Amino acid sequence: MSRSRTARTALAGASLLAVGVTLLSGTGTAHAASVATWDKVAACESGGDWSINTGNGYYGGLQFSLSTWKAYGGEAYAAYPHQATKKEQILIGEKVLAGQGAGAWPVCGAQAGLAGDTADPYPPEPAPTPVTxxxxxxxxxxxxxxxxxxxxxxxxxxxxxxxxxxxxxxxxxxxxxxxxxxxxxxxxxxxxxxxxxxxxxxxxxxxxxxxxxxxxxxxxxxxxxxxxxxxxxxxxxxxxxxxxxxxxxxxxxxxxxxxxxxxxxxxxxxxxxxxxxxxxxxxxxxxxxxxxxxxxxxxxxxxxxxxxxxxxxxxxxxxxxxxxxxxxxxxxxxxxxxxxxxxxxxxxxxxxxxxxxxxxxxxxxxxxxxxxxxxxxxxxxxxxxxxxxxxxxxxxxxxxxxxxxxx
Known part of the structure; x- marks a missing residue:
């Protein structure tokens, strides 16, 4: 799914690390991460460009493969990851994180501290206090x-x-x-x-x-x-x-x-x-x-x-x-x-x-x-x-x- 830090060099023509085209399992226990941590992952994976599509088979800020995007329900938001909003990509990232762990991004996840962040990126807003x-x-x-x-x-x-x-x-x-x-x-x-x-x-x-x-x-x-x-x-x-x-x-x-x-x-x-x-x-x-x-x-x-x-x-x-x-x-x-x-x-x-x-x-x-x-x-x-x-x-x-x- 992820290109990770090794794969990021593909932006300059280096070879891809095709991690996640075949879904991983048992690679971690993290289930959530803050938006700030996801921003760090994206900065490492794609230079922070949530709309990137270089034609290398990986898309968006978190560099999803299309197969992973589809497997985790991304098509509910857009046909391709880079066509979805940042929030939508992070929400799918949360599902991948819950299913595969931080190892789905083996280099960038580690650099960003993805495994150690358990914050909800989009916590539900508290119910408004009734105005009476x-x-x-x-x-x-x-x-x-x-x-x-x-x-x-x-x-x-x-x-x-x-x-x-x-x-x-x-x-x-x-x-x-x-x-x-x-x-x-x-x-x-x-x-x-x-x-x-x-x-x-x-x-x-x-x-x-x-x-x-x-x-x-x-x-x-x-x-x-x-x-x-x-x-x-x-x-x-x-x-x-x-x-x-x-x-x-x-x-x-x-x-x-x-x-x-x-x-x-x-x-x-x-x-x-x-x-x-x-x-x-x-x-x-x-x-x-x-x-x-x-x-x-x-x-x-x-x-x-x-x-x-x-x-x-x-x-x-x-x-x-x-x-x-x-x-x-x-x-x-x-x-x-x-x-x-x-x-x-x-x-x-x-x-x-x-x-x-x-x-x-x-x-x-x-x-x-x-x-x-x-x-x-x-x-x-x-x-x-x-x-x-x-x-x-x-x-x-x-x-x-x-x-x-x-x-």
């Missing part, structure tokens, strides 16, 4: 003044939030904790209930919600790349969850209701946004791609009283807004915030026809407003906490607007 926090709610009055934030959930394990204002004046806030969804209610008189477990799936990755004109509430959940819908009737009864999208590759969702009783659910797939509609009668349409940008990182949506739907997206730290007219036609996306450092977005509509869009920048929340006539305001910082992880936005019938945060 407690939930706070902040109110904007009908006249436009912002209140201080109030802690509404002191569970420090909340990973995601969503919220919707119902026709009865109540606000429902959903929290995702350990893959389960809890619902907490603020009454029209401003009293908060305890959290109620509404979905104990345990594998939920994302949530969104929207309230319909009939007083019902829909909570959408993302599970293994699929979307499920669970309904709370106007009388307060929760239905079982129903799968509405079995794509299997969805990574984020948003939702918004329109005055005609339809529900729109947006899904993020490979950086593109798809929209799926539930009619007022309860029938779900097929998904329609509304944004093929390919680089969208987050999304939000709001239904406005004039029948339009606004969908916001985060691309390269900027926020874009796309509108669906009451007649059903989609506009092109318009950049509404070119900050460049925005990590997430949320939004909601108010009874006067304005849309509020919240942007998360360096742990702080900024609010930008679109008037009923279509003009966008400048962004105003409404929460300078500095450690905010996510937000929601929801309007109530009394003209107030609520922004919730995880911090």
């Amino acid at each position: 926090g407690k939930v706070f709610d902040r109110t904007r009055s009908g006249s436009g003044s912002w209140a201080s934030s109030v802690k509404i959930d002191d569970n420090p394990a909340v990973a995601a939030i969503s919220a919707s204002g119902l026709t009865d004046g109540s606000l429902h806030v959903q929290s995702l904790v350990s893959g389960k969804v809890y619902d907490r209610t603020r009454s029209a008189s401003d009293s908060w209930s305890s959290a109620t477990l509404i979905d104990e799936n345990g594998s939920i990755e994302g949530i969104a919600s929207a309230a319909l004109p009939d007083g019902s509430l829909h909570v959408l959940t993302l599970v293994n790349g699929d979307v499920w819908d669970r309904t709370r009737s106007a009388s307060g009864t929760w239905s079982s969850a129903v799968k509405v999208d079995d794509n299997g590759q969805l990574t984020d969702i948003s939702a918004a209701a329109l005055p005609d009783g339809t529900l729109h659910v947006q899904s993020l797939v490979n950086g593109d946004i798809w929209d799926r509609t539930r009619s007022a009668a309860g029938a779900w349409s097929s998904a329609v791609k509304i944004d093929d940008n390919g680089g969208i990182k987050d999304l939000a949506a709001s239904g406005v009283k004039d029948g339009t739907l606004h969908v916001q997206s985060v691309v390269n730290g900027d926020v874009w807004d796309r509108t669906r007219s009451a007649a059903g036609s989609w506009s092109s996306a318009v950049k509404i915030d070119d900050n460049g450092s925005i990590k997430a977005v949320s939004s909601g509509a108010v009874t006067d026809g304005t849309v509020h869009v919240q942007s998360l920048v360096n742990g702080t929340v900024w609010d930008r407003t679109r008037s009923a006539s279509g003009s966008w305001s400048s962004a105003s910082q409404i929460d300078d906490n500095g450690a905010i992880l996510a937000s929601y936005g929801a309007g109530l019938p009394d003209g107030t607007f609520h922004v919730g945060t995880i911090a």
Whole structure:
């Protein structure tokens, strides 16, 4: 398999040491080596050229023969060793090392200390620590003044939030904790209930919600790349969850209701946004791609009283807004915030026809407003906490607007 140090002189025309064309056995006990050690082997074998092919029958940085490459599964990466990446060649080298030992590279392996290095060249990355926090709610009055934030959930394990204002004046806030969804209610008189477990799936990755004109509430959940819908009737009864999208590759969702009783659910797939509609009668349409940008990182949506739907997206730290007219036609996306450092977005509509869009920048929340006539305001910082992880936005019938945060 290896040319080894003796064979390296073949680069200058010397004869080859055809070790490993016939697979070796019982030549060592090493089973792993660091990338640094493999770099030393490659420096000796091929001058460190991972793409080398001199026509001498040995290929790549570790100078595999084709028979050895194939025998250890290299064809899963490339037809020839030199056509594979450095990492792929090292991964096959690890298999050869485990099967034959460092003696498969009799000279270069010894010089590099291959037999004495037992490090994993590509150890698995540790699972990311869940980013969680407690939930706070902040109110904007009908006249436009912002209140201080109030802690509404002191569970420090909340990973995601969503919220919707119902026709009865109540606000429902959903929290995702350990893959389960809890619902907490603020009454029209401003009293908060305890959290109620509404979905104990345990594998939920994302949530969104929207309230319909009939007083019902829909909570959408993302599970293994699929979307499920669970309904709370106007009388307060929760239905079982129903799968509405079995794509299997969805990574984020948003939702918004329109005055005609339809529900729109947006899904993020490979950086593109798809929209799926539930009619007022309860029938779900097929998904329609509304944004093929390919680089969208987050999304939000709001239904406005004039029948339009606004969908916001985060691309390269900027926020874009796309509108669906009451007649059903989609506009092109318009950049509404070119900050460049925005990590997430949320939004909601108010009874006067304005849309509020919240942007998360360096742990702080900024609010930008679109008037009923279509003009966008400048962004105003409404929460300078500095450690905010996510937000929601929801309007109530009394003209107030609520922004919730995880911090």
